[in-house]
Amino acid sequence: MRNISDIIEQYLKRMLQDSGEGAVEIQRNDLADQFSCVPSQINYVISTRFTLEKGYLVESKRGGGGYIRIRRLELPAQSILHTHIHESIGQHMSQTAAEGLLYQLLEARVISNREAELMRAAVCRDVISIKLPYRDEIRARMMKAMLIALLRP
Numbered sequence: 001m002r003n004i005s006d007i008i009e010q011y012l013k014r015m016l017q018d019s020g021e022g023a024v025e026i027q028r029n030d031l032a033d034q035f036s037c038v039p040s041q042i043n044y045v046i047s048t049r050f051t052l053e054k055g056y057l058v059e060s061k062r063g064g065g066g067y068i069r070i071r072r073l074e075l076p077a078q079s080i081l082h083t084h085i086h087e088s089i090g091q092h093m094s095q096t097a098a099e100g101l102l103y104q105l106l107e108a109r110v111i112s113n114r115e116a117e118l119m120r121a122a123v124c125r126d127v128i129s130i131k132l133p134y135r136d137e138i139r140a141r142m143m144k145a146m147l148i149a150l151l152r153p
Helices: 002-020 028-034 039-050 077-090 095-107 112-121 133-148
Strands: 024-028 055-063 067-072
Touching: 002 024, 002 039, 024 039, 024 095, 039 067, 055 095, 077 095, 077 133, 095 112, 095 133, 112 133
Parallel strands: none
Antiparallel strands: 024 067, 055 067
16 A cells, blocks of 8 residues: 555646646645645655656745645757766766656656666665765766666667
């Protein structure tokens, strides 16, 4: 059985998919009432599952008429994906950033689940067991090499 965080995440993703604009505005308290949970549960889901690394931009306005706006950021077209990879990875890449990029590519169906899992295993801090900043430099090089190899036409 899925937990409430998974259910809220799927609900919000479905709302984003159904919206023609790729963005939704929600009222935190209304959503909490709908799922019979505390508003902090909504905050938790949004702050952990709708991050910039995962391809989402979250804006909020506090106060009586406040809202939370979630916008899905689209990956660039296939023709410029290589440039995007080089720019987004850079010379160093943290494990969190690598996992976020893999999540974004998986969500956009650019890579398969199996490919994402293999890449995640290869760039894990337990596998690259050397000290920072060298670990992040090696991770960046490995991510670039793997993604370029996978995305060759």
